[in-house]
Amino acid sequence: MSRVTGGTGGGGASGGASDARARLLGTATEIFYAEGIHSVGVDRIVAEAQVTRATLYRHFSGKDELVLAYLAGADSGIRAQVAGARAGADTAVERLRAVAGSIAEGIRSPGFRGCAFLNAVAEYPDPAHPIHQAVVAHRRWFLETVTELLAEAGCLPADRAGRHLVMLRDGAMAAGCLGDPEAVAETFLGAVEGILQGGL
Incomplete structure (x- = not known):
């Protein structure tokens, strides 16, 4: 987080x-x-x-408004984390692995309690509520970002692969605070590797 x-x-x-x-x-x-x-x-x-x-x-x-500021800070932090992971890799495949690695690192971190955005939207189910909309906007950005990375890495169809990766991330985020974070992180990284190898 x-x-x-x-x-x-x-x-x-x-x-x-x-x-x-x-x-x-x-x-x-x-x-x-x-x-x-x-x-x-x-x-x-x-x-x-x-x-x-x-x-x-x-x-x-x-x-x-305080909750919106909290989510804005989380959004900025994740965007910076993804940008840093992408900047430190030379190829599209390496960039995707780096982003997946940063997610796995978060799951392993002390005090991990799942995805801040999924946690928030569970408390604000009304699609018209500004907090719900902030969650949707963040997730739209993340889906677009990983879909772009997957397309660059040659994982086609990239839109399907992107949805698959986001679902894997969501599951890993939930499992990571309920089970063994290390095992969950390793399973998530293996699943991402499967996507990179064309295993949708």
Whole structure:
């Protein structure tokens, strides 16, 4: 899970205001990811961030905007992770393996609790809700990105391979916080290798 360092919402001109916003968002990120969103109230976030309730509402219009900032930070972190993996590889196949490797590394990481976006959408099932829409937008980007990588690697039809890879990732994310993360990560990497070898 990528840690949030930015996001949406109001910003302050002074260092103190920026520090307070960062504490709020950092605290919310840790708790939302570890415990869920609906189970965490604003009062707890304010208390653990050591700010006043008024300070929270100076930076965020409400809890929903704080959740959107949390997801925006997660989205930025994953995009950076994928960009870094792609930049460090020379061929299309190596780039895809690097992206898969970064996913496996996340599954193995301490405190892993599945996909932040799948966790969030389970709590916000209404397709019209902005938080649901933020999840859909992130997943659309990820599907388009892996489909592009698969096409470059010669895995055709790339759209089908892309959907397959995203489903494998979703399953690995769920299994990784329920079973043995190492075994799940290795199984996921093996399945991706199967796609690269044409085994759809």
